[in-house]
Amino acid sequence: MLTTLSIPSPSQGVWYLGPVPVRGYALCIILGIVVAIWIGERRWIARGGRSGEVSDLAIWAVPFGLVGGRLYHVMTDHDLYFGAGKHPIEALYVWRGGLGVWGAIALGALGVYIGARRKGIRFLPVLDALAPGVLVAQAIGRWGNWFNQELFGKPTDLPWGLHIDPQNRPFGYYQYSTFQPTFLYEFLWNLGAFAFVIWADRKFRLGHGRVMALYVMAYTAGRVWIEMLRIDNVELKDVFGVRFNVWTSIVLFVAAAAYFVISSRRHPGREEDVYLPGRGPQDEESPSGDRPAGGVSDPVE
Template identity: 35%
Template sequence: MLKPDYIDPVAFEIGPLSVHWYGIIMASAIFLGLIIALKESKRRNLNPDTFLDLIIIAIPISIVGARTYYVIFQWDYYSQNIQDIIAVWEGGLAIHGALIGATLTAIIFTKIKGIKFWKIVDIAAPSLILGQAIGRWGNFINQEAYGYKTDLPWGMYINGAYRHPTFLYESIWDLSVFIFLMWLKKRDNIKNGEVFLTYIMTYSLGRFFIERLRTDSLMLGSLRVAQVISILLIIGAGSLIYWRRNKA
C-alpha cells in the first residue's frame, strides 16, 4: 500500500502571502486547458481571441459558481463560519457548480457575439475534462475527496487509515475521457454539440460510480447530490443527442 509523506498545502511564502499548492495546480490546469482550446479554435476556424475573451469572463464566474454550489450544500457549517466561505484555497469547489456557471456564461456570450453555442462548447469540452483530471491532484494535496477504508494494495494512507484514493480514480477516468474526446472530435459523422454532450455523459458516468466510494459527498437528505445530478445529466445529454439527430 502507498503511504506518502504529508505534503504541506503551502508551496511557498512571499512575505505575508502564502501560495498554496491547490492554487498552483488549478492555475496549471487552466493554463494547459487554455492552450489546447486555443489550438482547437484555430482548427475550427474560430478566432482564438474570441475564445480567449470568453475564458476571461467564464473562469471567475465558474469559480464563484463552484464555490456557491458547494457552500449551499454545506450551509450548516458555513452559516456558522461565514469567514470561511471565501477560503477556496482550502478546497471545496464543486465541478457541477462550475459547469453551471460556465454554461450560462457561454450561452449569454454566444448570443451577444452571434457565435454558435454548440461550436464553442465543443471546443471547450476536452480542455474542461483535462483540467478536471489535473485539478483532482489539488484534492490530494489538501487530503480531501478520498474514500472509505480499504485493504486493496493501492489504498493510500490518508487521515489515519488506508483509503480508496477516489481523487486518483477520478483523475484517471477524466484523463481517459479526454483522450476519447480528442479522438471523437475528429470523426466526420460528429455533429456540433456532440463532443460537449458526450463529455457530459462520460464524465457523469464515472462520477456516479466513484462518488459512492467517497466519504465527503454533498448530501440532499439520504441522497448523494453528485449521483443524482450525474443521472440527470446522462439522461438529459443522451436525450438531447437523440433529439437533435432525429430532428436533423
C-alpha cells in the same frame, strides 16, 4: 500505519513566499484552467475560429465558473459555514478547497454564452470546442484534493491505498490509515474520457452541442461509481440511500444522452459556420486578411 505500498499524502498543501501563501489546491485549479484554454484554443481554430477568441471567452467563463462552483458547494454543504459556532465568512475562502463541478460548469457555460454573444460567436460550436479541455482541467484539478487530503474514499488495504493523516480522517474512521484514492481514479477516468471524446469527435464529426453532451455522459458515467466510494459528509447525502451527487450524475447522463440522440436526428453533421450571421473572421481581419479555414486538421481536434 503507512505501508511501503501505499500512496503518501503531501506533508503540507501550503507554502509561503514571504507573507504570501502558495496553495497546492489553487495551483492545480490554475494549471487546469490554463491547459483547458490551450486545448480549447487549438480546437476552436481547427473549427474555423480566430486565434485568441477562447482566451477572450475565458475572461467571462473563469470567474463565472469559480462563483458557480463555490455556490454549489456552499448550498450542498451549508452546515460547514452556517449555524452555531460556524463562521459564514469562510464560505468565501475558495482557496481552501470546495468547488462543486456542476455549479462551475453551469455558470462557466453562462459566461461563455455572454462572451460568445458579444463577439458574434455561435454558442454550441464553441461549447463543442471547449468541452474536451474541461475534462483535462478537471483531471488536473483533482490533484488539489490530494494536496488538501480531502474527498477520499472508503478504507482499503490495496497497494495503491492513499495514506491520510489522523487529523484529516473523518469521524468514525480514525482507526484506518489508508483509503481509496478517489482523486486518482477521477484523474485517470477524466483523461480516458478526454481521449474517447476526441476520438468520437474526429471519427463522427460531431456538432451542434453533441461534443458537450458526450463530455457530460463520459464524465458522469465515471462520477457515479467514484462518488459511491467516497465517505466525506455532504448535506444532501442520501436520497433513497444514494448520495445526492450520484443522482445528479444519473439525471445529467440521461439528459445528455437524450439531447445527443435528438440533436443527431434533427441536425446531423457539423456546423459549417461558427459565427452568427453578419459576423465572421473577415469582419476582424488579421493583418494578412486571411480567414481561418474550417475543419483544419489539428492534433487535439
